[in-house]
Amino acid sequence: MKKSYLYIPVVLAFLALTPGCSKDVLDQRSPDKLESELYWTTKERALSGLSAAYSQVEGFVYWDNYVEARSVRSFYREDYVEPGDDAYNYAWWVEHYNFNFTSGNYAIDLLWRENYRGIYYTNQVLEAVAGMKPEMIDDASKNQILAEAHFLRAYYHYKLIIDFEKIIIRDKVPKKEGELPAALSERKAAWDFICSELKAAEAALPLRSERPDNELGRVTKGAAQALLGKVYLYRAGEDKGNAPALLAESSTWLGKVIASNQYQLNTDYMSMFNGAARNTPESIFELQQSSDVNNGAAYGSYLGDWVAASDMGGYGEIYGTPRFLAEFLKEGKTATDQLYDHRVYSTILFNDPYFNDATKKAYGYTYNAIFGATAHTIAFRKWVPASLDRLGNDNAINVPLIRLADVMLMQAEVLNELGRPGAMNLINTVRARAKMPALTLTDKTAIFNQVVHERVMELTLESCRYYDLRRWGLLEKEMKEANRTFSIDKAFYPLPLKETVNNPMAN
Secondary structure (H helix, E strand, C coil), rough: CCCCCHHHHHHHHHHHCCCCCCHHCCCCCCCCCHHHHHCCCHHHHHHHHHHHHCHHHCCCHHHHHHHHHHHHCCCCCCCEEEECCCHCCCCHHHHCCCCCCCCCCCCHHHHHHHHHHHHHHHHHHHHHHHCCCCCCCCHHHHHHHHHHHHHHHHHHHHHHHHCCCCCCCCCCCCHHHHHHCCCCCCHHHHHHHHHHHHHHHHHHCCCCCCCCHHHCCCCCCCHHHHHHHHEEEEEEEHHHHHHHHHHHHHHHHHHHHHHHHCCCCCCCHHHCCCCCCCHHHHHHEEEECEEHHHHCCCCCCCCHHCCCHHHHCCCCCCCCCCCHHHHCCCCCCCCCCCCCHHHHHHEECCCHHHHHHCCEEEECCCHHHHHHHHHHHCCCCCCCCCCCCCCCECCCCCCCEHHHHHHHHHHHHHHHHCCCCHHHHHHHHHHCCCCCCCCCCCCCHHHHHHHHHHHHHHCCCCCCHHHHHHHHHHHHHHHCCCCCCCCHCCCCCCCCCHHHHHHHHCC
């Protein structure tokens, strides 16, 4: 900022001694103020700005943004869960479970706010880094940083468009107050913008194998390809008239990920969700957490406490339902070792001989010892730390946001819809990790139903189920079967009250 009031006394004293002082003397930069054009001058500062752009991914700031708000939005709207007793102390949580939320709901406000803050940061990076001179940053670093920012701008818009019917496309930093109000865009325009951003990113991003180990949390070409595949699949669910072309586009991008040989299914399924493994070969894009607390750093979370049953020492905010358990066990003990699908044991604890034998597979206890011999509690293990001793502490459990198994099941679904071969090979590859036998299905409906089942088995509590049901047109049916109160007008969130009050163009 120029002509800072902090320096007026100094200037006035100088003027008293120097009649006829030039404008240059008055027009000084305040050394205690950080100006934008003075900041973006080195590669290190460009990377610092990019780090800020990453910081809003999944609202990973503060307890209420990430642990509470994200969880109730992502998990409580799934049809196979129910809140624990404590959840009913928080009306803004259970409004998502009961689908009676309003525009004033805090979690909805945070969703809007945190993603637009992320967009603002990415727009700063895109505008400032693009203007950096060759002596400030080398071309390769500049292009890669811009590509990552394009991906992040797409990701934040994507997180908004899947939850709001209309959003505001923000593709530049507002320069004055009059540029803050902005009109809502039609869904097609928003989707087109997201796809354009992802394609710009994909063209310049490196492969995962080209990232050094200390950059594994940063986005890659595969992340852009995988998200493009998901975006086109979601679009096909909304735009039935153009579904064949959209599905074909989806298949192209998903196929690139699979054919790249950059990723493989992680042999230990459970390790991806309890902190035992990070950035596994299966991970395509992953929310990074860290146990480093030096200099006051705090990059872990208490998500495990929120998920873990109260009997386990957690807060017990979410449990599975009997209907969910029935889906999980529907194939019976048909695994190659005569057990249930192994994803069952990694995802939940339930009253079963597996958890009650002498090996004490439930965190060193039996199910009966934790819950009681007559209990029917269906407790989640996903996102709970590998040792219950870690409950009550923030834990650095990375969250895979896009992973290969999801990509493979989406591609299987797309190939089946397009009448192309290969769907069952992909399904059976995913099943094999869970020690489940290969299936031979040829009927289109049967293959689709198997995809639906596999996505439950594979992706429960990974922010997929609700959106899957909506794009399949099954929301009303499944919510009715789950005895949930739901009407189709609640399929999307209303615009936050703060936005409609402060932005007259959003009404």
